Amino acid sequence: MRRNGPLALIFHTIFVIVMVAPILVVCLVAFTPEGFLSLPTNGFSLRWFRAIGNYPEFIHAFWVSLGLGALSSFVALLFAVPAALAIARYRFRGRDALAALFLSPLMIPHVVLGIAFLRFFTSAGLGGSFAALIIAHVIIVFPFALRLTLAAATGMDRTVEMAAVSLGAGGWTLFRRVTLPLILPGVISGWALAFIQSFDDLTMTVFLAAPGTETLPVRMFLYIQDNIDPLVTSVSACVIAITMTALILLDRFYGLDRVLAGKGDTGR
């Protein structure tokens, strides 16, 4: 194959710098020793990371986000794994429609989902509750949980299952001892991707969160609306660090391009 010319490499360098710059600048400003927004020109300081400790709202919001992401991704998988097995293994009427319905939260703007859930949960008397947040997040992370489980279930070698059946395994034992271990990498990656999606969601959650159930992105957004100071950059830097860690783990386990492309690996 031909190599990239010098012009292409210059373009590529600028492109990568622009892609990284906003993220880098947030992380750099977080280390400023000054009381205002500035790049740390005279020494690095951790004062704005320590300052997070004085804002219990951010700490509380972090735990809400963490619990919400972990729990809603887990619940989504409880629903998504059987559905993925149904779609991967059976050819039945309504299969395509079912798959389209399950992936539809990707298509529906999150602002519309936020409004729909706000209306729904307020009429159900659950407005602003953590339970409402969980249910809403289960819906928005469901497509990610489904897609990766589906990819694993489609690519699975079914002769192992047949062997287990011929040895007398069936039903729950077959699923627990044979099927689940085989699709586990897909399920875990699905959980991780679902967790990141839940952890990062602002647009839908901002409609549902009440004081006490505010997630970290919502708390950060409401804070930025009033003023932008180095505190919010140090909080952002922490969020970036957490996501990066999850990202690298995901890449090691499963391959980031496969996780993000999603559809390419179902038709092996």
Place this chain on the structure above:
Amino acid sequence: MSTVADERNARAPWVLSAPALMLFVGVLLIPLAMTVMLSFHDWGQYKGIEPVFILKNWKEIATDPYYAEMFWRTFRIAILTTLLTAALGAPEAYILNRMDGRWKSIFLLVILGPLLISVVARTLGWALLFGGNNGLVNKLLMSAGVIRSPIPFMFTETGMVVALAHVMMPFMVLSVWAALQRLDPQIENAAMSLGAGPITIIRRIIMPQIMPGVLSGAIIVFSLSASAFATPAIIGGRRLKVAATLAYDEFLNTLNWPLGAAVATLLLVALVLIVVGSNALIERRYVEVFR
């Protein structure tokens, strides 16, 4: 002839997907239907929401030029963002695809990674870079001699498009990259051996083959930009409203839920029509590529 086993087999997929199906009907389809209904309800400052069937909200959106201007702004920003991501993302995907294995996966991680980093954090980064009238971006552009006087980025559509393009770029690169994986590199060599220059190769060989990738990336970028919330809210400030931020205001500040529901419904319907319509057009045009 149908046996018991056959019947169980026919029921099995529905039994397996029943819990998820019930979940989706109960907490997705019903809330969406309630939102559409809500847009036909009446609202007053003191009486709150009245569950009657009127067209007041829809009439207001149709006649008040404020809404026409807001929707036009929303779609203008989405179109410009889409064009910008296509113009920069497609060449980048092509360059990326020609790199050596190790560099390719490193840069793919660098470019796709931001997709999973909080939109609030990424937009905050742009707010810092724009920073009033003499932010880092303006200083850089002026010292490079690209511009004479600073461009206002904060609280302008220009700033929104730049920040949105950055947020959406990974989707475009990913989409074009996927199309490039299906491309046979030998065709390029064949064209070269037949005497085609680099420009002819790009125009006649590469472009037609990655076009479906560019277009499907464009659909994703367009629909996500048109419904984006965080970036327009932070960069645009309180006055420069797009559909999503206006709906948010109606719901959480003005408390006129029926009007907000009408804005959201219109956004959803417009997007579904545009996405389904352009998908159909692309599939018809490039039927041989999708097979």
